[in-house]
Amino acid sequence: MAFWTRVFRAFTSLSPRFKRDYGEEAARDYSKIVSVEGRRRGRLASSWIALLGALDALKAAFADRAAEAPMLRSLGPDIRQAFRIYRREPLLALAVAVTLALGIGATTATYSVVNDILIRDLPVRDQDRLVVLYGTMPGREGVFCSYAEVQEYRAVDAFEWVGGSRSAGATWTAADEARDVNVQRVTDRFLTELGARFAAGRDFAESEPEAAVASPAFARRYFGSAQAAIGERLVLDDGPAEIVGVLAETVEIPRAPDLFRPYALSATEVAARGSKSLFAVARLRPGASIGEAGAQAAVVQKRAADIHGHERATGVRVTPLRPEIVSRIERPLWAIFSAVVLVLLVALTSVVSLLLSRAAARAGEVAVRVSLGASRARLSRLWLSEALALALPGVAGGIMLAYALVGVARAALPPGSGRLNTIALDQNAVAFAAAVMVVATVLFSLAPRVLGLGRMRMVTVRDAARSVAGLRRARWQSGLIAGQVALSLVLVCCAVWLAASMSRLQATSLGFDPEDVMVVDYQLTRPMRMNRRVRDAFADRVLERARSLGAVESAAVSNSMPGTRMSSYGMSRVLPGAPAFDEAEDHSIAYFSVTPDFFAVLRMRAVAGRLFDERENAAPGHALVVSRSFAAKYLPQGAVGTYVAIFGRDDRREVVGVVDDVHAQALGGEPDPQVYIPAGATGPGLVSALGVRVRKGASIAERDLEEIVRQIDPGVVVRAMPLSEAIGLALDSRRVATRAAYAFAAIALLLAAINVYGLAALTVVQRRREIGIRMALGAAAREAVSIVVRRGATWIGVGALAGLAAAVWLAAPAIRSQLYQTDTGEPLLVAAAALIVIAIALVALWIPARRAASIDPAITLRAE
Amino acid sequence: MMKRTPPVDTMLPLSPPMFHILIALGDEAMHGYAVMQGINERSGGQVRLLPGTLYSTIKKMLALQLVEECDAPADVDSEDERRRYYRATKFGREVRTAETERLSMLVRLAKGARVRA
Numbered sequence: 001m002a003f004w005t006r007v008f009r010a011f012t013s014l015s016p017r018f019k020r021d022y023g024e025e026a027a028r029d030y031s032k033i034v035s036v037e038g039r040r041r042g043r044l045a046s047s048w049i050a051l052l053g054a055l056d057a058l059k060a061a062f063a064d065r066a067a068e069a070p071m072l073r074s075l076g077p078d079i080r081q082a083f084r085i086y087r088r089e090p091l092l093a094l095a096v097a098v099t100l101a102l103g104i105g106a107t108t109a110t111y112s113v114v115n116d117i118l119i120r121d122l123p124v125r126d127q128d129r130l131v132v133l134y135g136t137m138p139g140r141e142g143v144f145c146s147y148a149e150v151q152e153y154r155a156v157d158a159f160e161w162v163g164g165s166r167s168a169g170a171t172w173t174a175a176d177e178a179r180d181v182n183v184q185r186v187t188d189r190f191l192t193e194l195g196a197r198f199a200a201g202r203d204f205a206e207s208e209p210e211a212a213v214a215s216p217a218f219a220r221r222y223f224g225s226a227q228a229a230i231g232e233r234l235v236l237d238d239g240p241a242e243i244v245g246v247l248a249e250t251v252e253i254p255r256a257p258d259l260f261r262p263y264a265l266s267a268t269e270v271a272a273r274g275s276k277s278l279f280a281v282a283r284l285r286p287g288a289s290i291g292e293a294g295a296q297a298a299v300v301q302k303r304a305a306d307i308h309g310h311e312r313a314t315g316v317r318v319t320p321l322r323p324e325i326v327s328r329i330e331r332p333l334w335a336i337f338s339a340v341v342l343v344l345l346v347a348l349t350s351v352v353s354l355l356l357s358r359a360a361a362r363a364g365e366v367a368v369r370v371s372l373g374a375s376r377a378r379l380s381r382l383w384l385s386e387a388l389a390l391a392l393p394g395v396a397g398g399i400m401l402a403y404a405l406v407g408v409a410r411a412a413l414p415p416g417s418g419r420l421n422t423i424a425l426d427q428n429a430v431a432f433a434a435a436v437m438v439v440a441t442v443l444f445s446l447a448p449r450v451l452g453l454g455r456m457r458m459v460t461v462r463d464a465a466r467s468v469a470g471l472r473r474a475r476w477q478s479g480l481i482a483g484q485v486a487l488s489l490v491l492v493c494c495a496v497w498l499a500a501s502m503s504r505l506q507a508t509s510l511g512f513d514p515e516d517v518m519v520v521d522y523q524l525t526r527p528m529r530m531n532r533r534v535r536d537a538f539a540d541r542v543l544e545r546a547r548s549l550g551a552v553e554s555a556a557v558s559n560s561m562p563g564t565r566m567s568s569y570g571m572s573r574v575l576p577g578a579p580a581f582d583e584a585e586d587h588s589i590a591y592f593s594v595t596p597d598f599f600a601v602l603r604m605r606a607v608a609g610r611l612f613d614e615r616e617n618a619a620p621g622h623a624l625v626v627s628r629s630f631a632a633k634y635l636p637q638g639a640v641g642t643y644v645a646i647f648g649r650d651d652r653r654e655v656v657g658v659v660d661d662v663h664a665q666a667l668g669g670e671p672d673p674q675v676y677i678p679a680g681a682t683g684p685g686l687v688s689a690l691g692v693r694v695r696k697g698a699s700i701a702e703r704d705l706e707e708i709v710r711q712i713d714p715g716v717v718v719r720a721m722p723l724s725e726a727i728g729l730a731l732d733s734r735r736v737a738t739r740a741a742y743a744f745a746a747i748a749l750l751l752a753a754i755n756v757y758g759l760a761a762l763t764v765v766q767r768r769r770e771i772g773i774r775m776a777l778g779a780a781a782r783e784a785v786s787i788v789v790r791r792g793a794t795w796i797g798v799g800a801l802a803g804l805a806a807a808v809w810l811a812a813p814a815i816r817s818q819l820y821q822t823d824t825g826e827p828l829l830v831a832a833a834a835l836i837v838i839a840i841a842l843v844a845l846w847i848p849a850r851r852a853a854s855i856d857p858a859i860t861l862r863a864e
Numbered sequence: 865m866m867k868r869t870p871p872v873d874t875m876l877p878l879s880p881p882m883f884h885i886l887i888a889l890g891d892e893a894m895h896g897y898a899v900m901q902g903i904n905e906r907s908g909g910q911v912r913l914l915p916g917t918l919y920s921t922i923k924k925m926l927a928l929q930l931v932e933e934c935d936a937p938a939d940v941d942s943e944d945e946r947r948r949y950y951r952a953t954k955f956g957r958e959v960r961t962a963e964t965e966r967l968s969m970l971v972r973l974a975k976g977a978r979v980r981a
């Protein structure tokens with residue numbers, strides 16, 4: 001009840017005079033009434049009386065305030081009157097409320113997401129002094145650091161503290177099943193130095209190898225609360241862990257893990273300089289600059305290179321931390337926010353347009369009020385109340401919609417946006433919605449003024465109706481049409497570009513046939529991964545069991561399945577020795593370590609030479625199959641029969657065949673050149689995926705495939721799904737973006753059409769007399785229509801040109817990175833967008849214009 | 865100096881909250897909470913005046929000289945000593961009587977009309 005008492009006091013504060021005279025006494029009586037009600041009739045009854053009492057206080061404070069201000073005195077009755085009017089015009093009120101709710105809801109929700117991910121500070125101390133240290137090499141930026149380097153950078157004067165974190169996966173063998181957990185291995189007191197807050201427990205020191213700190217989501221999900229997680233012991237494949245602390249907020253540096261653990265290394269690993277796996281973070285001393293720190297760090301690195309000999313990293317780059325964390329999602333989010341703001345603008349101008357038409361139709365009523373002595377101030381108050389009565393339901397609906405949309409946003413954003421769990425509709429977002437409401441109310445109340453209503457004294461109501469046509473013609477009307485058409489065209493262009501991109505993406509040849517293929521991705525425990533014989537034996541048993549299933553036509557294992565997001569593929573360097581090799585370029589390739597049936601499972605065929613066969617089963621040797629792009633780039637004189645060195649200067653392999661390129665990563669990028677090596681051969685490649693082609697007409701449940709792996713070792717995390725579904729997952733975030741663009745464009749187009757319709761209808765009202773006279777003088781109905789259409793079409797054209805310019809110069813650069821094989825300058829796409837918008841706008845113009853043709857000149861003249 | 869009170873009939877019809885407050889006060893001095901309780905009990909829970917309406921109405925009634933502030937009665941306990949007490953003025957009692965007569969006349973008219981129907 002303390003909450004309600006605070007609300008009561010806040011409401012009484014709206015009138016300082018009331019608060020001063022009776023506030024304390026009223027608050028005391030209120031608390032007593034609520035608590036007595038609670039004792040007598042229970043909690044629900046006391047909550048109800050608390051709510052009523054608070055609203056009663058609001059009304060009393062408002063009435064007291066209104067007693068001082070004449071404007072406020074009439075506001076209450078005017079708003080009630082306005083609600084009564086809108087009850088008689090339910091369609092208008094509904095149209096406005098829905099339009100506002102859509103615009104405000106979408107904008108508030110997006111603002112909330114943008115605020116939480118991009119604007120709000122990271123949950124760390126002194127965010128502005130935190131920097132990231134990257135090594136640089138020819139052709140490569142953003143190289144992580146080794147543990148030894150992190151130790152060395154601590155000697156840099158400009159740094160107050162340096163630490164590092166490394167991503168690691170682990171398998172947690174819980175009571176019911178084995179689970180994947182994301183782990184960040186961090187240096188001593190990493191979280192404390194960052195200033196992360198703890199909901200329970202404490203941070204760990206590097207000397208506590210079994211300690212762990214859990215994220216709030218992990219603690220909540222598996223143990224119910226932060227407090228309950230403290231002391232829980234977890235059996236992880238890389239060593240047991242005991243939870244000693246739970247964070248208060250998700251810390252994403254650079255990823256948001258389930259667990260933080262100490263960076264426990266052996267002496268050998270500590271000294272090793274070649275393993276660059278640490279994301280190094282430092283805090284600048286107060287007053288130190290990034291440039292200064294970078295220069296000092298470069299000196300330290302050069303000194304280390306001189307001592308230790310050849311270093312792979314040849315430079316160091318110091319950069320602020322925050323952009324590194326948010327950059328992945330920054331551009332798409334701002335793009336979405338901009339689109340949503342455009343929709344809101346279109347929504348507001350649509351409503352103003354509707355109100356303009358309505359205001360013109362009420363010119364007679366206004367004339368009567370003026371004749372009865374209503375001042376301009378009184379009319380302004382009337383219009384303000386009507387605007388408020390319209391805006392309030394829209395804003396209330398918008399806030400409710402925003403709550404729902406924030407939930408959708410959590411599901412739609414890419415995983416790894418670690419602050420997802422904290423996104424909620426907060427007071428800033430609600431304040432934003434309230435601010436929009438204020439703007440909306442002011443705009444709406446200006447609508448009648450735009451037409452000049454209330455300015456003139458009218459002798460008769462008929463004078464009023466006539467003089468609407470003679471009133472100062474609102475220049476805004478045409479500007480509104482042009483503006484809305486322009487805004488809509490920008491959104492429709494974006495939707496058309498995204499649609500073309502999506503369509504081309506989906507039509508992209510994968511290079512293999514995913515139909516009837518199931519994939520099983522499994523994660524071996526760390527001890528198993530470390531032992532090659534163990535993991536090869538595991539793979540053999542998985543393959544043997546899969547082949548024994550009657551529904552399986554062919555089966556193969558590999559380190560990943562092409563086209564799936566769940567693949568993890570390795571990158572290697574093409575070392576000097578391979579033809580057509582340019583040192584300055586980046587030569588990342590994708591490689592697949594596969595059993596011979598791999599190509600049969602995916603129905604890939606050799607475009608030159610042969611695929612792996614029984615020869616590779618018997619003796620894996622050093623055969624190699626390459627993709628077309630690899631062959632074209634590195635072996636232009638002919639691939640088959642050539643020897644290349646890929647995994648080491650002495651690791652020569654013979655190219656035996658060439659296949660089509662496959663998409664080895666999430667769809668949407670140009671595939672890297674690819675190579676295939678036999679699974680049993682020496683070389684990189686941790687086999688962890690099974691692919692099976694199911695016989696035509698047969699089916700296998702995912703559970704049955706997962707059982708194959710679990711029966712061999714229940715401690716292994718495993719997941720099975722159809723390959724086509726896995727590929728579809730890779731397209732998910734693009735699909736969401738495309739559908740969002742469709743929705744924004746459709747809403748903007750609808751609103752623009754309503755606006756054009758409204759303003760055309762207004763024109764018919766305004767020029768009814770003129771049209772009637774012309775038709776009485778012999779003009780054809782066609783001419784009546786053209787009076788309305790000509791004016792509107794001109795402004796639609798102006799708007800379309802402005803929209804095209806805005807789309808090409810402003811929107812195109814922002815959206816380009818999201819497009820696949822689509823050029824924003826393609827004339828056909830831009831023309832299609834323009835045609836859609838212009839056609840819809842012209843239809844919306846033509847419908848009321850037709851009414852002009854049905855004006856009876858006799859009636860019009862009789863009215864004169 | 866007290867303002868002259870206007871004629872009683874200019875105060876009619878009295879707003880329902882004012883009427884209930886005057887009824888509850890009777891000839892006694894009461895604080896706000898007691899007035900709210902009194903109204904609630906007399907009406908069998910049908911009428912409930914909440915603090916916002918009560919105090920804003922009392923404020924208006926003070927300005928109209930229908931009620932006045934007064935000292936706490938001698939026999940109150942320490943908690944109630946801190947509260948402000950109100951009682952109906954002579955003018956307020958006159959207005960209360962006039963409103964009661966007006967409402968009674970309306971009830972008589974309504975009952976008479978029913979008999980004829």
